[in-house]
Amino acid sequence: MKRDYFIALEKRSSDNPLSLPEVIEQLAFNEQGLIPVIVQDANTLFILMFAWMNKEALQKTLATHRMTYWSRSRQKLWVKGETSGHAQRLLAMSFDCDGDAILCQVVQQGAACHTGRSSCFYLHIESDKQRVWVRGEQDDPSIILKNTGRNR
Amino acid sequence: MKRDYFIALEKRSSDNPLSLPEVIEQLAFNEQGLIPVIVQDANTLFILMFAWMNKEALQKTLATHRMTYWSRSRQKLWVKGETSGHAQRLLAMSFDCDGDAILCQVVQQGAACHTGRSSCFYLHIESDKQRVWVRGEQDDPSIILKNTGRNR
Numbered sequence: 001m002k003r004d005y006f007i008a009l010e011k012r013s014s015d016n017p018l019s020l021p022e023v024i025e026q027l028a029f030n031e032q033g034l035i036p037v038i039v040q041d042a043n044t045l046f047i048l049m050f051a052w053m054n055k056e057a058l059q060k061t062l063a064t065h066r067m068t069y070w071s072r073s074r075q076k077l078w079v080k081g082e083t084s085g086h087a088q089r090l091l092a093m094s095f096d097c098d099g100d101a102i103l104c105q106v107v108q109q110g111a112a113c114h115t116g117r118s119s120c121f122y123l124h125i126e127s128d129k130q131r132v133w134v135r136g137e138q139d140d141p142s143i144i145l146k147n148t149g150r151n152r
Numbered sequence: 153m154k155r156d157y158f159i160a161l162e163k164r165s166s167d168n169p170l171s172l173p174e175v176i177e178q179l180a181f182n183e184q185g186l187i188p189v190i191v192q193d194a195n196t197l198f199i200l201m202f203a204w205m206n207k208e209a210l211q212k213t214l215a216t217h218r219m220t221y222w223s224r225s226r227q228k229l230w231v232k233g234e235t236s237g238h239a240q241r242l243l244a245m246s247f248d249c250d251g252d253a254i255l256c257q258v259v260q261q262g263a264a265c266h267t268g269r270s271s272c273f274y275l276h277i278e279s280d281k282q283r284v285w286v287r288g289e290q291d292d293p294s295i296i297l298k299n300t301g302r303n304r
Contacts, residue, residue: 009275009286010267012286013286014285014286014287014288016286017278017281017283017284017285017286018283018284018285018286019282019283019284020277020278020279020282020283020284021282023275023284036188036202038190038199038202040199044197045196045197045198046197047190047192047199047255049248050188050190050248050252050253050255062277062279065279090279092276092277093276093277093279094273094274094275094276094277095273095275095277095284096201096202096272096273096274096275097265097266097267097269097272097274097275098272099275100202101202101272101273103199103202103273113249114249115162115249117249120248120249120250120253121246121247121248121253121255122246122248122249123161123175123246123247123248123249123251124244124245124246125172125214125244125245125246125247126169126172127172127214127217127242127245129169130171130172130173131169131170131171131172132169132170132171132172132175132247133166133169133170134161134164134165134166134168134169134170135166136166
């Protein structure tokens with residue numbers, strides 16, 4: 001997975017930027033031409049959702065600052081919010097050390113999840129009791145995994 | 153991608169938990185038996201890294217509360233920190249609405265990234281200038297994508 005291009009970047013000077021199109025060409029799109037995308041609320045830093053982009057979706061997102069994904073179920077480009085109105089405006093984007101994942105910080109309009117919840121990550125594990133809780137929006141956001149101080 | 157099991161959970165009562173082993177059996181592990189894992193610092197909420205787990209790694213992580221992944225490059229289980237000492241203690245875990253991604257909030261010991269940086273997401277995109285900046289730990293964490301208020 002680790003490729004020479006990204007290994008060479010590890011020690012690159014922080015005042016010597018790279019060309020974005022060049023880096024995009026080196027990203028580790030998988031066999032289906034997709035790369036994982038983590039979507040984080042730019043204000044709260046909560047994780048909103050996880051999705052996939054192909055190169056076209058990535059370029060469209062960068063050009064419009066409107067989050068655009070590849071829908072694996074519908075097998076087509078998916079401009080987030082185009083039907084629901086729950087659009088996401090891109091504020092910041094970064095790639096990871098291996099060039100195989102993208103992190104986006106966004107301003108979310110309405111709910112990120114198709115269920116109407118603010119986040120798609122609403123199935124919370126309580127490991128010591130071997131249970132999973134389905135959380136809604138009105139739930140008490142208190143701790144459910146033993147000994148944790150936070151659960152968002 | 154969307155499967156009946158997780159669709160049925162969308163409207164399940166929040167006071168009626170599920171069996172964790174049952175939900176794990178339904179998770180959408182891919183053709184290689186892997187599921188994506190987003191790793192978030194439980195205190196700062198910064199994204200530390202992105203990795204993959206197979207079912208064994210997930211069960212080991214839940215049993216030990218020590219983050220354990222599947223290393224795709226080495227094709228074996230990888231207990232984070234076993235060689236570097238940079239271990240991660242699991243505080244909270246959740247699954248997303250489709251059962252095809254895992255979010256973990258952790259306490260990170262030392263650097264999350266193999267390069268010594270606190271996060272693996274250090275290649276920052278400046279979209280309007282079509283550039284990518286390689287950030288180090290001493291960098292000013294100020295904004296580099298146009299019009300953004302934050303960049304971590």
